[in-house]
Amino acid sequence: MRQALADSLARAAQHNNKVLLLTGDHGYALFDDFRRLFPSRYLNAGVAEQNMVGMAAGLARAGYFPIVYGLSAFIPIRVLEQIKLDVCHSNLPVIFLGDGAGLVYSTLGTSHQSTEDIAATRALANLAVYSPADRFEMSAVLDLALSRRNPTYIRIGKCDLGEVHSTALTLANNDIPTLRERDSPISFIATGSMVKMAIALADEFGASVHSVPIIKPFNKELFLKITSHSQKIVTLEEHSVYGGLGGMIAELMSEKRPTNILRIGVDDRFSHNCGSYQYLLEDHGLDIESVRMKLRRFLG
Amino acid sequence: MHPTFDTKKLRRTILDMAYAGSGVHIACAFSIVEIMATLYREHLRFPNGDPDAATRDYLVLSKGHGVMAQYACMRELGWLPDEAFSNYLSDGSALKGLPDSRLPGTEVDSGSLGHGFSIGVGLAMGAKLSMTDQKTYVIVGDGEINEGPIWEGCLFASHHQLHNFMVIIDENGFQAMGKTNEILALNSIQSKFESFGFDTLSIDGHDEIAISQAIHQLQKNRSKSPKALIAQTIKGKGVSFMAHNNIWHYTRLNSDTHAKAITELSGDSQ
Structure with a gap:
């Protein structure tokens, strides 16, 4: 599933030269391909999530398509107000990737566990909320988010459980497989x-x-x-x-x-x-x- | 008619709209009138006069509480009709008491503080990536820089050498509940921004010539550093009973105070 994400990100950047990848100093190996292929479009914003989301809004206003990566405990929870006000209110094309959702960081405790993110994001107007189950859904929701060009939160939970679909799928905006x-x-x-x-x-x-x-x-x-x-x-x-x-x-x-x-x-x-x-x-x-x-x- | 951005007239517009809408934050707007007037008159570039032009310079009013000063300038530019002012804050008013980015010429939704700075950093980063010569100006309040994201954004702007980014700090010495140095002392704002790698200047924020010269001087500098202009201002500047009087952060005008203030601001500035 993570490989599907990495592949989809690189593919998205290939197709659209306005796609940028922002991370709050997370996702070490996940972005190797992206960094190698598009070094100038990869921005490590440092351990500064609030500024990162504000900047993503500014970059979107300047014509870019930022994809903001972080752990789900921080993106969206720590920066919920920035997502609401800076991004959703103006319906800007920014995709948020919240990794490790649920109980994934089982040894690290509450700071890294994230079991309230869907509730928090569902209530934000203009924000689409996706929660893929396997690599096929991961690719499909990212493609959907890229095509819609609206604020989107993609929740990435435990990702090594295997597949639930047998083949690749395309998700329209309203599918329930x-x-x-x-x-x-x-x-x-x-x-x-x-x-x-x-x-x-x-x-x-x-x-x-x-x-x-x-x-x-x-x-x-x-x-x-x-x-x-x-x-x-x-x-x-x-x-x-x-x-x-x-x-x-x-x-x-x-x-x-x-x-x-x-x-x-x-x-x-x-x-x-x-x-x-x-x-x-x-x-x-x-x-x-x-x-x-x-x-x-x-x-x- | 070519807009002059006469500061007495701008202040009268602010008083009239605040009176019409029973609005607050008059003193917050008064401290940035000269900064706004100078930026709109001499520095901001809007191709074809279009506030949404893709290659415009960006003015980010991070200190949203001063929004009436921006509205007054937009009126001079012909971007807003007179009715928007006479109907200010009435039912269905498009102009809100704090900035709404859906209004052309308004880059950010502000009022919740510490947001516009980061958005401005993003705008400046976007211009750098696109290799345009667009400039980003962000106005923050001295109270506002209590907010953490401001300093996160400083680190980023400095690290990425965003020389097209300028923050103007409205140092009026007050925040909502009192004096900044009594609530959360900032000490030297200039040395703080310098320590973050900004080129800085400090000027009288009500001297339009000094403001303009300082902006030119900072931009002429070939350094790759972001810029910080510290504007020493007076909260409530322009009306004797409002100046240095923090109750005009919240106080609404009545017919008497409105008339007195308008009288003090009659005529032109020149």
């Missing part, structure tokens, strides 16, 4: 790193599975259509149960078609201890055994 099609009363709706788990548990519970790489703008009509048989919906995300994918689906269904929903995610708390990624998933009840138990309780 179906990964397990069934006329089932149970729908699993997942995003990012949790899509893989949704697929792993789908057969056991006879559920259909849909990935949501495009959190915003969300295609409500399509969602209501693909879940028209659903009596129970389960959302899965490596993010707080507040304000993220689960919150969004609950908002929609409560308005349009009240449905029983189980929101699986981080339950409004920080991690207590550190350890492996698997350890932290277990700590938050997001490992496959814990999720299976929650599903059994909910689905009966």
